[in-house]
Amino acid sequence: MKLLLCFVLITLFIQAENIKSLYIRELTVSQKKENSKNWDLLGKPDIQMKFFVKIKGAWQQISKSKVFKNTHTLKDKMFKLSVKEKQQLRIDVSDHDAVDGNDFIGSYEVTIFQYQEDQVSFGSVQKFNFVISDPEAKNYLASKEMESWEKRLQKKEQELRSLENRLNFENSQVAKTNRLIKQLKEDLAYWKKEFEKKEIEKNELQQRYYILEERLKQQKQYVPKTKPQELPAFVQFDLEKVTKALDEVEEALQKKYKYYLKSARISMDSAQYYFDNVQKAHRGKFNEKQPKFMSIVNRLHRLNQQLKKEESLPKENTKDHRK
Structure with missing residues (x-):
């Protein structure tokens, strides 16, 4: 019984050591086939990946992905693969078609190490950005997401500071404008009073002029001033x-x-x-x-x-x- 338990534990430990995580950041397939035809009736392929390892010189399938329908791009996909370090891994990408058969998109081979990341292109795959890590790539993905969120947060903080500076500037401009408007209103009120005073003085002078003119007329000493006529x-x-x-x-x-x-x-x-x-x-x-x-x-x-x-x-x- 003890021997059986030890055997099971050793087997689980070995399997745990052989588990690798394949994290696909991005996989992009060309818009059309190499013969310039559409991948499917809708124009987009139904992407499926199959994973093979080389054992004693022969390729053996160890896993396959689900079918990702009607898309040219896959992002942030995680796969667990039972492979050893320094073992050859082959990834076959195809357009899944249950009726007419699958259309080959491309195949890529890579040697497994403890940690590796790369970006390649093969066949009709224009971009294949991936990470293979040990232990699972969840920690890596989490760290990358954290970095992404930190960058986005920094960008938002910069935008917020920019908006704050702009708001402060606009507030200062508004304050200047308000002060100017206040000064103009005060000046307008002052000149309005001055104008009223001058109007009163003008009316008084006109009244005095009319009085003097009437007196001169009564005394027959009023001589109208005529401008000397000039020649045309x-x-x-x-x-x-x-x-x-x-x-x-x-x-x-x-x-x-x-x-x-x-x-x-x-x-x-x-x-x-x-x-x-x-x-x-x-x-x-x-x-x-x-x-x-x-x-x-x-x-x-x-x-x-x-x-x-x-x-x-x-x-x-x-x-x-x-x-």
């Missing part, structure tokens, strides 16, 4: 031509150079021509008693009389005496 721009433009011609007449009469009488007469005729055009074109459009216009009329008359007087003198008296 188009009249001033034409009168400038008259003025320029009269300047030339006056210059000729003063300097008395050779043939100055002819030059003066030509300029006088031009001045008279421009002046007549002003009267014809703009008659009734301006006040002819305007001081500037009257001064040009008087100058034209004066220079015309002076030129006629010079022309009436004997020619010997009109010679140029300049050396």
